[in-house]
Amino acid sequence: MSNEHSPPADWTAARDEFVAQWGSLGTQWGINRTMAQIHALLLISPTPLSTDDVMETLQVSRGNAHSNLKELVGWELVRSVPRKGERREFFEAEKDLWTVFLTVARQRARREIEPALRLLENCATRSEGASSDEGRLFHQQMVQLSEFIGFGLRVSDCVQRLRYPAALQFAMRLFPNSAAPKPPQLSP
Amino acid sequence: MSNEHSPPADWTAARDEFVAQWGSLGTQWGINRTMAQIHALLLISPTPLSTDDVMETLQVSRGNAHSNLKELVGWELVRSVPRKGERREFFEAEKDLWTVFLTVARQRARREIEPALRLLENCATRSEGASSDEGRLFHQQMVQLSEFIGFGLRVSDCVQRLRYPAALQFAMRLFPNSAAPKPPQLSP
DNA sequence: CTGTATTTTCAATAAATACTGAAAACACAG
DNA sequence: CTGTGTTTTCAGTATTTATTGAAAATACAG
Numbered sequence: 001m002s003n004e005h006s007p008p009a010d011w012t013a014a015r016d017e018f019v020a021q022w023g024s025l026g027t028q029w030g031i032n033r034t035m036a037q038i039h040a041l042l043l044i045s046p047t048p049l050s051t052d053d054v055m056e057t058l059q060v061s062r063g064n065a066h067s068n069l070k071e072l073v074g075w076e077l078v079r080s081v082p083r084k085g086e087r088r089e090f091f092e093a094e095k096d097l098w099t100v101f102l103t104v105a106r107q108r109a110r111r112e113i114e115p116a117l118r119l120l121e122n123c124a125t126r127s128e129g130a131s132s133d134e135g136r137l138f139h140q141q142m143v144q145l146s147e148f149i150g151f152g153l154r155v156s157d158c159v160q161r162l163r164y165p166a167a168l169q170f171a172m173r174l175f176p177n178s179a180a181p182k183p184p185q186l187s188p
Numbered sequence: 189m190s191n192e193h194s195p196p197a198d199w200t201a202a203r204d205e206f207v208a209q210w211g212s213l214g215t216q217w218g219i220n221r222t223m224a225q226i227h228a229l230l231l232i233s234p235t236p237l238s239t240d241d242v243m244e245t246l247q248v249s250r251g252n253a254h255s256n257l258k259e260l261v262g263w264e265l266v267r268s269v270p271r272k273g274e275r276r277e278f279f280e281a282e283k284d285l286w287t288v289f290l291t292v293a294r295q296r297a298r299r300e301i302e303p304a305l306r307l308l309e310n311c312a313t314r315s316e317g318a319s320s321d322e323g324r325l326f327h328q329q330m331v332q333l334s335e336f337i338g339f340g341l342r343v344s345d346c347v348q349r350l351r352y353p354a355a356l357q358f359a360m361r362l363f364p365n366s367a368a369p370k371p372p373q374l375s376p
Numbered sequence: 377c378t379g380t381a382t383t384t385t386c387a388a389t390a391a392a393t394a395c396t397g398a399a400a401a402c403a404c405a406g
Numbered sequence: 407c408t409g410t411g412t413t414t415t416c417a418g419t420a421t422t423t424a425t426t427g428a429a430a431a432t433a434c435a436g
Contacts, residue, residue: 011315011323018311018330021304027422028300030218032394046325051413061396066414087404088412095329097336112216116209123206127199135199138232141283142206148285155359171343215392220424239383249426254384275434276382377436384431394421401414406407 015044019058034060035068039077042093048081050090076103098164105156113153120146203232207246222248223256227265230281236269238278264291286352293344301341308334 019040026036037058042049049057054065069091072078077100080089094100124142127135159167207228214224225246230237237245242253257279260266265288268277282288312330315323347355 011318011326014311014314014330015326018307018326021307025300025304028218030216034394044322044326044329046321062413063397063415064395067395070414097332101336112213116213119206119209123202126202130199133234134232137234138199138203138206141232142202144285148289151359171339222424250383251385251427252425255425258384380433380435382431382433385429386426387428388426390423390425392421392423394419396419397416399415399417401412403410403412405410 018044032068034058034064035071038065038068039072039093042072042078042091043095045092048083048090048092050088052088054091075107096164098167102160106160109153109156113149117146117149117153120149206232220256222246222252223259226253226256227260227281230260230266230279231283233280236271236278236280238276240276242279263295284352286355290348294348297341297344301337305334305337305341308337 019037022040023033023037026039027033038054041054041057051062051065051069054060054069055062058065069078072093073080073091076094078091078093081092083090094103120142124139124146127139127142130136130139207225210228211221211225214227215221226242229242229245239250239253239257242248242257243250246253257266260281261268261279264282266279266281269280271278282291308330312327312334315327315330318324318327
């Protein structure tokens with residue numbers, strides 16, 4: 001993994017801190033630590049990594065590395081890339097951040113928001129004719145929540161169709177006082 | 189709490205399911221079950237509730253109800269309202285969903301995103317002069333991530349200043365094919 | 377100050393979640 | 407088929423997080 005002529009620079013300390021902290025950050029968002037760390041690792045790796053690479057770097061068991069890699073693949077944030085003449089699997093992360101953002105939004109919408117919306121609509125229907133104060137407020141809030149979340153879902157759908165430059169332009173037009181980041185432009 | 193002339197309608201079943209499911213939903217987003225359930229409860233309660241009301245309705249201990257109520261107050265999603273001639277505290281949730289959305293966005297930005305941004309900027313600086321492939325990609329990703337997240341923060345800042353109707357209009361202009369929800373209009 | 381209602385704290389415990397490691401299943405070369 | 411390298415599964419264990427309940431602190435009325 002590490003080779004050649006680089007000075008034993010201390011950016012490696014920054015790397016380790018990034019991986020560790022990204023893991024903690026993840027837990028605050030309902031993502032398990034190891035999964036977030038593997039994602040961090042792959043985000044900054046110039047080459048695809050094997051399960052054993054992950055095990056060694058993060059000092060976790062095979063089962064743990066395996067299941068979290070597979071889950072990342074399930075989230076479409078990581079893909080398995082075959083290597084010529086190698087039997088084992090290698091994994092690489094999607095590195096373009098706009099794509100990562102869209103993917104996370106899409107997956108969370110599908111897995112979590114849409115089921116919630118169904119719940120809310122169902123609750124709204126079931127409380128249709130309520131006559132008490134409590135019942136009417138409940139119905140009202142269910143309708144309001146489902147409309148709010150439904151609207152959010154539709155906006156997200158539209159955003160999915162934007163390429164990064166278009167999204168940027170929209171944002172700039174909407175929020176002139178917020179400077180935009182340079183467009184992502186990764187090396188091949 | 190329950191009184192008067194309502195038929196023993198079954199919307200109460202819908203209510204119970206809403207509270208329970210909102211709790212599970214919360215856990216997927218890194219919020220503990222009880223806290224999410226208390227929030228759900230207050231969102232649909234026409235009157236402020238006491239700690240004992242919460243304990244009884246959700247069947248949780250005093251300590252649990254207490255600490256989660258206080259944390260909700262800390263998130264500014266719930267406020268304590270004094271009741272004339274009553275010594276104990278009553279709590280009510282912010283019910284306007286646009287306000288709730290802005291509050292959650294603001295709090296998460298402050299508590300989680302801003303610290304992450306500082307980490308990323310720090311990592312970007314510390315890897316400034318890296319010469320290896322790995323080092324340069326790391327630096328590049330740190331810069332990219334911090335710019336992306338920084339931009340998100342600035343957009344969020346701007347959104348904070350929008351009233352709901354203005355936000356709606358913006359969204360409609362951006363995404364003409366997504367029908368908008370009726371503007372929230374709660375009874376006094 | 378004394379007594380009572382209420383809030384707050386926190387050590388102990390329970391529940392949920394994540395992780396390990398070894399065994400089983402699988403894939404393929406020879 | 408046999409042997410070897412790899413992936414997958416999963417029961418057991420460890421870790422983390424949430425919850426309880428009772429004691430301590432607080433607030434106030436009389």
